[in-house]
Amino acid sequence: MGKYLWSKNNSMIEKIDFDFDNIFNRKLSEMIENNKLYNDKLINKVFYNEHAIEYKYNSIGYRSEEFGSHNIMTLGCSYTFGTGLNIEQTWPYMLSNKMSMSYANLSYPGDSMQGQVIKAFQYFKEFGHPQYIFGVFPIARFEMPYVKDKMCKVDGPLDINIKKSNLKFIQKCNSYIHDFEKISKAPHNPNTILPFEFAIFYNLMFIQMLEQYCLSNNIKIVWTIWEQVLSDPSQTTMQNKINSNNFFIEKSLSIKDLSCHKEYNKDPLFKNAADYNFNKLQGHWGFHKHIHLSDTMYSLVN
Numbered sequence: 001m002g003k004y005l006w007s008k009n010n011s012m013i014e015k016i017d018f019d020f021d022n023i024f025n026r027k028l029s030e031m032i033e034n035n036k037l038y039n040d041k042l043i044n045k046v047f048y049n050e051h052a053i054e055y056k057y058n059s060i061g062y063r064s065e066e067f068g069s070h071n072i073m074t075l076g077c078s079y080t081f082g083t084g085l086n087i088e089q090t091w092p093y094m095l096s097n098k099m100s101m102s103y104a105n106l107s108y109p110g111d112s113m114q115g116q117v118i119k120a121f122q123y124f125k126e127f128g129h130p131q132y133i134f135g136v137f138p139i140a141r142f143e144m145p146y147v148k149d150k151m152c153k154v155d156g157p158l159d160i161n162i163k164k165s166n167l168k169f170i171q172k173c174n175s176y177i178h179d180f181e182k183i184s185k186a187p188h189n190p191n192t193i194l195p196f197e198f199a200i201f202y203n204l205m206f207i208q209m210l211e212q213y214c215l216s217n218n219i220k221i222v223w224t225i226w227e228q229v230l231s232d233p234s235q236t237t238m239q240n241k242i243n244s245n246n247f248f249i250e251k252s253l254s255i256k257d258l259s260c261h262k263e264y265n266k267d268p269l270f271k272n273a274a275d276y277n278f279n280k281l282q283g284h285w286g287f288h289k290h291i292h293l294s295d296t297m298y299s300l301v302n
Contacts, residue, residue, distance in 0.1 A: 028122050031115075032061035032108065048084055048274035056087070063087070064105035067127050072096055072103035075116040075135035078284060079226060080107035084273025089287035094294035095134065099301075104130065110172050113137035113203040113225075117210045133214060134297050135223035137207075140175045140199040144190060152189040175199040222297050261288060 058066045063081055074080055074092040082090035096103040104127070106119045116137065144151070173190040181192045207223065214221040264270045269286050276283030 029060040051274040071101035073130040076107040078109035084275035091290040091293040112141040117206040
């Protein structure tokens with residue numbers, strides 16, 4: 001891959017920077033490399049709202065068992081990662097226990113559906129196929145390279161690595177912003193010029209590739225997208241789209257009351273995760289929704 005785009009008469013029409021070592025043919029360890037400093041902040045005990053949450057990572061930086069021959073693969077962002085929750089309170093852990101199978105968790109805070117699908121294919125290459133794949137994804141987030149003088153860097157945990165990566169890194173862009181700039185000059189902020197539909201198109205294209213691959217290799221896949229319809233994470237709507245070989249189902253999962261699982265009501269992390277900000281009404285789901293997620297996915301594959 002070169003740095004120049006040439007026209008038919010061999011005249012250079014635009015210089016394009018494709019010199020990104022970590023875009024093509026990345027190993028799973030290299031895909032997480034940009035998050036190393038962010039990882040280091042969480043590697044021991046992090047205190048949210050006076051609760052101590054311990055994050056442990058495998059040898060290449062994922063909150064998972066060591067990668068290898070596992071029956072289950074889980075994909076997603078911070079909800080699947082379990083931000084603000086102990087590992088035993090996350091739906092991948094609960095689901096693997098229900099199925100009596102080990103799992104590899106490729107999820108990471110801030111990751112996109114597109115980025116997770118790329119990681120899944122790299123996992124196939126390095127470690128082989130699982131029997132099941134389960135995913136919970138954001139719909140309007142996607143990967144993009146930071147291109148000097150053309151695109152602004154996107155706010156997020158990757159910003160702390162800009163100097164170390166020599167401005168050549170892959171960042172996540174959220175296209176939730178609806179007030180787009182009428183006039184934009186380089187360097188552009190992708191959050192203000194790329195519409196919501198752009199992210200949906202590429203994310204669904206990637207997930208359909210993964211679905212077809214799973215169908216061809218007898219891997220059962222269950223995936224869902226989450227949409228933050230209200231600030232309270234207990235009210236977040238889950239739109240489930242399931243493709244497990246030859247059956248295709250759509251359903252919704254929304255927890256609007258806490259009338260079930262009363263035995264956990266007194267646990268401070270039942271409704272909201274430990275990072276929940278009660279002033280801003282922002283944060284991650286408590287483990288109640290994780291219980292329902294694991295139950296729903298388990299019932300669909302059984």
